[in-house]
Amino acid sequence: MNPLRVKGLCKSFGGLRVTRDVDLDVAAGERRLIIGPNGAGKTTLFNLIAGEIKPDAGEISLMGRDITRSPGRARAHMGLARTYQIITLFPQDTLIRNVSIALMGLMPLRWNPFANLSQCRDVSDAAHEALERVGLVHLADRKISETSYGECRRVEIAMALAQQPSVLLLDEPLAGLSVDERRGVQDLLLSIPRDVTTVMIEHDMDVALRFAERITLMHFGAVVLDGTRDEVVNAPQTREVYLAG
Amino acid sequence: MTAGYSRILAVFAFIAILVTLPLWIRDTFYVNIASQILIWSIAAMGLNLLVGYAGLVSLGHASLFAIGGYAVGIAITSGFDQLTAFVIGLAIILLISAIFGALALRSTGIGFLMITLAIGQILWGVAYRWVSLTNGDNGISIPARPQPFGLDIEGPTPFYYLALAVFILALAFTSRLVLSPLGAAIRGTRDEPRRMTALGYNVWLTRYIAFVMSGFLSGIAGLLFLYYNGFVSPQVLTVQSSSEILLMVLSGGSATIFGPFVGALVIVFMKNVASSFVERWSLVLGLIFVLIIIFIPEGIVPGLARLKTGFGGARRIRAVPAPSGEAS
Numbered sequence: 074m075n076p077l078r079v080k081g082l083c084k085s086f087g088g089l090r091v092t093r094d095v096d097l098d099v100a101a102g103e104r105r106l107i108i109g110p111n112g113a114g115k116t117t118l119f120n121l122i123a124g125e126i127k128p129d130a131g132e133i134s135l136m137g138r139d140i141t142r143s144p145g146r147a148r149a150h151m152g153l154a155r156t157y158q159i160i161t162l163f164p165q166d167t168l169i170r171n172v173s174i175a176l177m178g179l180m181p182l183r184w185n186p187f188a189n190l191s192q193c194r195d196v197s198d199a200a201h202e203a204l205e206r207v208g209l210v211h212l213a214d215r216k217i218s219e220t221s222y223g224e225c226r227r228v229e230i231a232m233a234l235a236q237q238p239s240v241l242l243l244d245e246p247l248a249g250l251s252v253d254e255r256r257g258v259q260d261l262l263l264s265i266p267r268d269v270t271t272v273m274i275e276h277d278m279d280v281a282l283r284f285a286e287r288i289t290l291m292h293f294g295a296v297v298l299d300g301t302r303d304e305v306v307n308a309p310q311t312r313e314v315y316l317a318g
Numbered sequence: 319m320t321a322g323y324s325r326i327l328a329v330f331a332f333i334a335i336l337v338t339l340p341l342w343i344r345d346t347f348y349v350n351i352a353s354q355i356l357i358w359s360i361a362a363m364g365l366n367l368l369v370g371y372a373g374l375v376s377l378g379h380a381s382l383f384a385i386g387g388y389a390v391g392i393a394i395t396s397g398f399d400q401l402t403a404f405v406i407g408l409a410i411i412l413l414i415s416a417i418f419g420a421l422a423l424r425s426t427g428i429g430f431l432m433i434t435l436a437i438g439q440i441l442w443g444v445a446y447r448w449v450s451l452t453n454g455d456n457g458i459s460i461p462a463r464p465q466p467f468g469l470d471i472e473g474p475t476p477f478y479y480l481a482l483a484v485f486i487l488a489l490a491f492t493s494r495l496v497l498s499p500l501g502a503a504i505r506g507t508r509d510e511p512r513r514m515t516a517l518g519y520n521v522w523l524t525r526y527i528a529f530v531m532s533g534f535l536s537g538i539a540g541l542l543f544l545y546y547n548g549f550v551s552p553q554v555l556t557v558q559s560s561s562e563i564l565l566m567v568l569s570g571g572s573a574t575i576f577g578p579f580v581g582a583l584v585i586v587f588m589k590n591v592a593s594s595f596v597e598r599w600s601l602v603l604g605l606i607f608v609l610i611i612i613f614i615p616e617g618i619v620p621g622l623a624r625l626k627t628g629f630g631g632a633r634r635i636r637a638v639p640a641p642s643g644e645a646s
Contacts (some may be wrong), residue, residue, distance in 0.1 A: 123516055149518035161513040163506060174506055177499050178517035184527075186500040193499070236517070 074137045075100050076152075076270045077122070077240050082131030084121060084294075091117045092128070093295040097272075099240070105272045106285030108305075110315060114294035115274045116158055119242050123155050124148045136239055150179060152239030156229040156246055158274075162217045168228055169213040172200040175232035203235035204228075207261055223254030230261060234269075241265065243273040247280055255280060282306065290314060332576075336482055340475045349474040350546075355579075355586045356481040357542045360488045362566035362578030364535030367492065369564065370573030371501065372528040373508030374423075375431050378438025379536050380559035382418065386411040386537035387544035387554070388445065391458030400464035407541055414441075415533025419526050426525075435557065442555040457551025460544065471545070481542055488535055493575050495531070504528045505573075536563070569610050571617025580618045 079097035083090070091114045099105050107115050120126045122133055124145030133141050135151050143151070163171050173196050177183040182193065190196070204210040207227040217225060226246060233241055246262060247255050259280045265271055275281035288305040290298040292314045298305050305311055336356075340349050365379045389410035393403035422433045445452045452458065463471050471477045495501045503524050506514045511521045544550050553559070562585055570581025584606065593599040614621020 125512065125515070145515040146518050146520055149516060155516055157513070161510055163509050163513075165509070166502075166505075170502065174502055174514075175517050177503070178514070178519050182499050183503050183519065184500055186495050186498050186531075188499060189494075189497050190499050190502055191497065196499075232517070 076136050077272065078132075078134045079118075079122065080132045080134075082118070082121060082133065083129045084117060084126065085129055091294045092121060093293070095131070095291075095294070095296055097289060097296070097299075099270055099272055101270055102267045103270055103287060104285050105270075106281050106288045106302075107272060107274045107291060108276075108278075108281070108288060109291035109297075112293075113291040115291055116244055117294075118291070119155065119244050119272075119274065122148075122242060123153065149236065153242070154233040154236045154238035154240070155242035156233050156244055158244040158248060160222070160225045160229060162225055162228060162232075164218040165216065167214050167216055168204060168209060168220065168224075169197070169200050171217060171228055172203045172231050172235050173197065175235045176200055176203075179236055199235065203231045206234065206264075207231040208257070221254075223250050223258070226250060226254070226258055227261065230258070234265070238269060241269050241271045243271060243275075245274050245276065247275060247277050259283070333486065336485075340478055346474040349478050351586065351590050353474070353478045353481045353546055354590065355582050356478075356485040357539050357546060358563070358566060358582040358586055359539075359579040360485055360542065361536045361539035361563050362570070362582050363488050363492050364532045364537075364539065365563050366532075366567045366572055366574075366578045367495070367504075367528055367535065368532040369567050370577070371496065371504045371508065372525055372532075374426065374525065374529070375564070376422070376434040376532075377431055377557065377560045377564065378418070378422070378434035378436075378441070379533075379563050380557075381438040381441035381555045382411070382415055382533040383536045383540040383543070383559070383563065384445065384550060384554040385414045385441065386540040387550035388452060388458060390541060390544055391460055391550055392451065394460045395458060404464065404541070407537075411534055411537030411540075412530065415530045415537065418533060419529035423522060423525055423529060435560075438555065438557065438560055442552055442557075445555050446552040452552075455552060457549055457553075459549045461548075463545050463548070477546060481546070484538060484542060488538070489575065492535075496575065500524075500527070565607065569607060569617060571619035571621065574617065574619045577617050577619040584618070 075098050077097065077099040079095055082092055082095040084092035095118060107118070109115055117126070121128050124140070124143060128141065131141070132139060135148060135153055138151065140148050140151065163174065166174070173190060176196050176199050182188065182196070201210055201213060204213055207230055209224060209227055209231065212220065212224065217228065220228070230246060243262070247258055250258060255277065262284055273281065273284060282302060285302055287300065288302055289296055290305055290311055297314060298308055298310050339352055343349055343352070361379070361383050365376060368374045368376055386407045390403045390407035393406045394400065398406065418437055421437060422430055425433055446454060463477065465471065466480070469476065471480050503514070503519055506519065507521045507524045514521050543554070566581030566585050567578055568581070569584060570579065571577030585603070588599055588603045588606070592602060596602055610618065610621070614625070616624070
């Protein structure tokens with residue numbers, strides 16, 4: 074059973090078909106890269122998988138369960154986590170509070186109106202552990218609004234990993250980073266454990282190709298090519314798509 | 319002394335001032351004004367949960383404020399005893415808040431504002447036009463204040479202490495809620511609802527809980543208002559009342575614990591005290607709001623804190639001696 078399967082997925086915004094009959098089959102523990110020029114429909118595909126928008130047709134299954142009609146929050150509880158192309162954090166809260174909010178999303182504790190969150194040892198310890206994993210534990214009490222862009226990227230990854238997902242969707246995790254920051258985040262991505270099936274959208278080919286075992290090439294909302302790293306890199310369609318784009 | 323201890327000391331000093339207030343005010347007129355400030359503070363605290371922490375601006379909260387008063391008033395005039403009427407009042411506040419929230423939260427932003435305004439107007443229409451139930455424009459009167467636990471609260475000072483007790487409970491509840499996981503979730507739905515959904519939160523339900531808690535707090539204030547006046551009328555449900563509660567929140571400082579109290583203090587004081595000295599007191603109140611918006615748009619409490627930090631920073635900078643050899 075593959076943890077993530079997408080079959081015949083279609084989505085249109087008015088007359089614009091942004092996702093055209095997309096099939097995607099990601100094996101357990103696989104690191105999949107999705108590439109394609111701007112407007113290829115990569116982020117829309119992520120939004121469809123995460124349940125942020127509803128497909129017009131097709132099916133999505135997560136860990137063998139059909140989630141096509143499930144709300145986004147239910148998908149998180151089934152083991153799906155994601156990061157965003159544009160950083161989406163809670164800027165007035167500290168790093169530790171951001172990660173704590175991520176952790177509580179899957180816990181009944183999130184409904185508790187009386188507990189003092191900063192005194193919830195389990196959450197606090199797990200949040201510190203998640204920040205340590207991305208090398209930011211020393212900044213735990215700093216506000217997001219006072220944190221650099223590269224560190225915010227790491228916090229996003231920490232929040233996703235803190236939920237111990239089965240499937241992780243990374244939407245351009247290196248976008249907007251400096252060379253040094255890229256190197257750090259790249260090492261972080263490579264350290265993601267193998268029991269997490271990871272699908273990543275990325276334009277930086279040097280980094281992305283080191284990360285991925287299989288690549289899916291998209292263009293105009295459709296899957297053009299799907300194969301191993303070498304197959305896709307050497308395929309004439311890849312050059313056509315990028316040169317034409 | 320750490321900032322945490324300073325804050326605790328400030329809170330204790332604030333409560334000590336409120337507890338001893340009738341001892342050094344003495345004039346019953348001002349004790350009654352203080353009771354009114356506390357009652358409206360509780361209503362504003364309720365709305366602050368929604369406006370400040372959930373990011374949902376309501377223009378119909380006066381109807382939730384008044385509904386409990388109407389329920390208790392109608393129950394008492396129908397022959398129920400004070401305790402039963404009080405319990406009925408609480409149940410009706412919860413019920414109406416739950417229905418109101420379910421309808422209003424079909425939208426957010428300007429849509430939410432318009433729905434709350436519309437529902438508020440519907441409830442005002444019911445209070446004004448359903449004469450057989452609400453006594454129309456004449457309102458509902460109750461013969462006497464209740465005697466909770468056998469305590470006589472007829473006088474201004476005993477009633478003030480009842481209002482203060484409820485105010486402290488409301489303050490403790492909101493302070494705790496803000497620090498709690500649910501409080502963090504409510505603020506999360508205000509700041510990044512999309513992210514909250516992706517993290518597994520039910521954004522609608524979180525907002526709904528915030529709405530019901532907000533309505534319940536404002537409704538409790540409405541109960542106190544009925545006991546204070548012995549009377550409730552459609553005047554309490556008007557858009558003007560809803561706007562005043564909203565102004566209390568915004569002028570005091572939304573998403574702050576003490577902002578609603580400060581906002582209520584300004585507005586109730588201007589309405590009841592300044593109006594006896596200044597004929598055009600509403601003009602003065604408007605001027606105050608304009609000044610707040612120009613100089614401290616975040617509200618009085620956070621604005622003063624910012625100004626204080628600024629002045630403190632300036633003092634600290636001045637206190638640094640110039641290096642030798644450099645012109646000062």
